[in-house]
Amino acid sequence: MIYKKFQDLELSALGMGAMRLPIIDGDDSKIDASATQKMVDYAMEQGVNYYDAAWGYHDGNSELVMGEALKKHSREKFYLATKFPGYDLNNMPRVKEIFEKQLEKCQVDYFDFYLFHNVCEMNIDSYLNEEKYGILPYLLEQKKAGRIKHLGFSAHGGYEVIKRFLEAYGEHMEFCQLQLNYVDWEFQNCKKKVELASSYNMPIWVMEPVRGGKLASLPEDAEQKLKALRPEETTVAWAFRFLQSLPQVTVTLSGMSNFEQMKENIATYSEGKPLNENEMKTLLDIADGMLSGKLPCTACRYCTSHCPKGLDIPALLELYNEHSFTGGGFIAPMALSALPEDKKPSACVGCRSCEKVCPQQIKISEAMADFNAKLKG
Incomplete structure (x- = not known):
C-alpha cells in the first residue's frame, strides 16, 4: 500500500x-x-x-x-x-x-x-x-x-x-x-x-x-x-x-x-x-473524445445581453452539459435549486434572441427546452 x-x-x-x-x-x-x-x-x-x-x-x-x-x-x-x-x-x-x-x-x-x-x-x-x-x-x-x-x-x-x-x-x-x-x-x-x-x-x-x-x-x-x-x-x-x-x-x-x-x-x-x-x-x-457531444459554449456572454429574461445562459449550458453527460444525477438539480424560478431553464421563452449573437451557433432555446424536459423526467 x-x-x-x-x-x-x-x-x-x-x-x-x-x-x-x-x-x-x-x-x-x-x-x-x-x-x-x-x-x-x-x-x-x-x-x-x-x-x-x-x-x-x-x-x-x-x-x-x-x-x-x-x-x-x-x-x-x-x-x-x-x-x-x-x-x-x-x-x-x-x-x-x-x-x-x-x-x-x-x-x-x-x-x-x-x-x-x-x-x-x-x-x-x-x-x-x-x-x-x-x-x-x-x-x-x-x-x-x-x-x-x-x-x-x-x-x-x-x-x-x-x-x-x-x-x-x-x-x-x-x-x-x-x-x-x-x-x-x-x-x-x-x-x-x-x-x-x-x-x-x-x-x-x-x-x-x-x-x-x-x-x-x-x-x-x-x-x-x-x-x-x-x-x-x-x-x-x-x-x-x-x-x-x-x-x-x-x-x-x-x-x-x-x-x-x-x-x-x-x-x-x-x-x-x-x-x-x-x-x-x-x-x-480520450476524455475530450468522450465529451465531443457537449455544447461548445465558451462563456463569451454575448447571449446574456440579449436575453429578455436575464438568464445566465453560459452557467445553464454548463449544467446542461453535465446533466446530459452524466445521464442525470444530482449536481445540476442541486445547483438549480439555488436559483429563483424565473432564472431556471423553464423560464426560457424560446425567442431565440440569444442564438442570433452566439458565435458558436448553439441552438440555445432547444437546449433549454431539452434541459427542462430532462429535469422533469
Missing part, C-alpha cells in the same frame, strides 16, 4: 468510501453487513487505514454498518471520517444533535476527519451563517475538545462557491475533498479547483475517481490506445494512475461495492505508477 504524509500522519493513498457498500436485493438501505465486514477486514489487512462514511449514505445506515465493522479493529489502526449533512437544509439547526448521534452510530469517541458535506450553491449561505446556525463555531469547539482531529470540507459546487467558502473559512480547513477524475479535469473545471486549494496549501482528497463507474470501461478504440501504452494496466487502473500523477492528491476514496473491486483497487495501489507526458496527453485526449 502506498502511503501519503498528512501533517504527522501516514494515510493510505487509497481510502474505502462507504457510499456504495454491497447491498441486499438491490435495496440501497439494506447493506450486506457480512460482505462489508469481509471487505473492511481485508482492507485493514492490506494496509488501508482511511474509511469515509456520511450521515446520509445508504439511507443513514452507512455509519452504523461501518461502525460495527471497524470496532473489531484497534482504534489506533484506522482513521474514520464522516460529515455534517448540510446537503439537506433542514439539518442546519441540528449540528449538535447530529454530531452526537454520529459518534453513537459509529461507536467511537472522536472522528479523525470531519467535513462540511457537499458545499454547493444551495447551502453556501447557510453554511456561512454563523449567527443563525453556528456550524463552524460548534465544530471548532469539538476540535478543541479532541472529538474532531482534523476539519475539512467536500464540494460538488462550482469554482466560485468553493472560492467563497475558502475566503470565509479557509484558515480553519485542513483538507478539501473534490470530485476529481480525468474527465472532470477540464469538464468540471477541476484543474482550476485544485489550483485554488493549492493556493491555500490545502491537500486534496478525491471522490468519484472513476465517475460512478463511468470510467471503468471505455470505447474499444480508447481502450486499445491505452493497452498500447501499458498492456498490463486495466482501464480502471488508468483512472487511479491519473490521480497518482497529481502531487496535490493525498487520499483517493473509492466506493467499492464488492470484494473483487476492492482486491483490484488495492493491487493498483500496491505501487505508484504516475503517467508520463505522452500517457497523460493520451488520456486527456
Whole structure:
C-alpha cells in the first residue's frame, strides 16, 4: 500500500468510501453487513487505514454498518471520517444533535476527519451563517475538545462557491475533498479547483475517481490506445494512475461495492505508477473524445445581453452539459435549486434572441427546452 504524509500522519493513498457498500436485493438501505465486514477486514489487512462514511449514505445506515465493522479493529489502526449533512437544509439547526448521534452510530469517541458535506450553491449561505446556525463555531469547539482531529470540507459546487467558502473559512480547513477524475479535469473545471486549494496549501482528497463507474470501461478504440501504452494496466487502473500523477492528491476514496473491486483497487495501489507526458496527453485526449457531444459554449456572454429574461445562459449550458453527460444525477438539480424560478431553464421563452449573437451557433432555446424536459423526467 502506498502511503501519503498528512501533517504527522501516514494515510493510505487509497481510502474505502462507504457510499456504495454491497447491498441486499438491490435495496440501497439494506447493506450486506457480512460482505462489508469481509471487505473492511481485508482492507485493514492490506494496509488501508482511511474509511469515509456520511450521515446520509445508504439511507443513514452507512455509519452504523461501518461502525460495527471497524470496532473489531484497534482504534489506533484506522482513521474514520464522516460529515455534517448540510446537503439537506433542514439539518442546519441540528449540528449538535447530529454530531452526537454520529459518534453513537459509529461507536467511537472522536472522528479523525470531519467535513462540511457537499458545499454547493444551495447551502453556501447557510453554511456561512454563523449567527443563525453556528456550524463552524460548534465544530471548532469539538476540535478543541479532541472529538474532531482534523476539519475539512467536500464540494460538488462550482469554482466560485468553493472560492467563497475558502475566503470565509479557509484558515480553519485542513483538507478539501473534490470530485476529481480525468474527465472532470477540464469538464468540471477541476484543474482550476485544485489550483485554488493549492493556493491555500490545502491537500486534496478525491471522490468519484472513476465517475460512478463511468470510467471503468471505455470505447474499444480508447481502450486499445491505452493497452498500447501499458498492456498490463486495466482501464480502471488508468483512472487511479491519473490521480497518482497529481502531487496535490493525498487520499483517493473509492466506493467499492464488492470484494473483487476492492482486491483490484488495492493491487493498483500496491505501487505508484504516475503517467508520463505522452500517457497523460493520451488520456486527456480520450476524455475530450468522450465529451465531443457537449455544447461548445465558451462563456463569451454575448447571449446574456440579449436575453429578455436575464438568464445566465453560459452557467445553464454548463449544467446542461453535465446533466446530459452524466445521464442525470444530482449536481445540476442541486445547483438549480439555488436559483429563483424565473432564472431556471423553464423560464426560457424560446425567442431565440440569444442564438442570433452566439458565435458558436448553439441552438440555445432547444437546449433549454431539452434541459427542462430532462429535469422533469
